[in-house]
Amino acid sequence: MRVLVTGASGYLGSRIVPELLRRGHEVVASGTGKAPPDAPWVDQADWRQVDVFDLRVLAAALADVDAVVYLIHGLGDVDFSRMDLEAAENMRDAVDVAGVRRVVYCSGIVPDVSDEKLSEHLRSRLEVEEILAQSHASTLALRAAIVVGAGSTSFEVVRQISERLPLVQTIPSWMRDTVVQPIAVADAVRYVAEAVERTDVTGHLDVAGPAIAGGTGRCGHRRFARPPVERRPHLAAPALRDQSMRLERGTSAAQEPSGTVVTTLTRTRSDDHDHRRIPPRSRRRSHRRGRG
16 A cells, blocks of 8 residues: 555654555655655655645645555644644545545544543544544544653653652642553554554544553653662642643653543553454444535
8 A cells, every 4th residue: 555644754653654664565754844854764755745734735645645644733732723623624635635545543542521521632633533534535543542652752751750850759630540551652553554454444443552550640650760769759749730841851741631531531441452453354343424
C-alpha cells in the first residue's frame, strides 16, 4: 500500500514511517515544513509539504495514496477544537476526492460518560473520529491513554519532575487517584501499522499495555527512579489544581483535564483482553456514522 503519514516529523509519526517501510509499504511522509526532517528513513520515503487547512493542497497530496495515518492534533492552540474540526473536515473531503481506501486515526481514550462531562480535549478527539468516519474510506480510530517512551511528553514530565525534586515528589491532587493504563510507543506504532493493513476493522478500538497503574504520579516516579537512592514522600499539591505545571527546563507541561473525567479518561477494561489488539477478521466492530 502507499500510505501517507501526517505529522511524520513528530514523536509518533517519525516512528510509524520506518515501521511501515519495514513492512514493505510505500510511504509518503508529510508535514508543514518544506524540508523533510533529519531522520534515518528520509531517503526511503517521499516528503510532501501539506497544509491540512488548504483543501486543494491536501487533495493533491492524497492523489496517489491508498491509506492515511492521521496524527493531527491542535492542542497547543488557543482555539484548538475549531482547528481540529476544520482539519478533520478537510481530510474527510480530500479522502473522498482522492479515493483513499483506508484512514487510521490516533485518538484518546473516551470514557463512557455524556459529552458534557468530557474535557474539551477529549470532546474534540471524539468529534474528529466522527468526522473522519463520514468519509467513504474504511476508518478506524485507535484510542490510547498515554503513549510512553523516551522523548515523549508523558515520559519527560516524569523524568524532569524526578530530577528537579529529588527528595519530595510533589504531584497535583487530581493525579493522586488517577488510574492509568499506558502503552509503550513501540506497541502503539505496531498497532497503527497493523490497523493500516486490516482494512476490515472499522470503528474504534482501545489500545493499552497490560499494566494498570493506580496513582499516575506515584507509580510513574517509582518506575522512573527505581531503584531509589532513598525513600521519597509523596505530597499532594492542591495549588497545582488549576494551573499548568511548567518545568524549569524543557517544554513539557502537565495540565489538568476538567471535572471528574480525570479519574476515567485513562481507564480501560482490565478484564477485556480483546480490546487491546486488532481482532481477527471474523470479528468486526463498527461505529461508523453516515454523512448527512
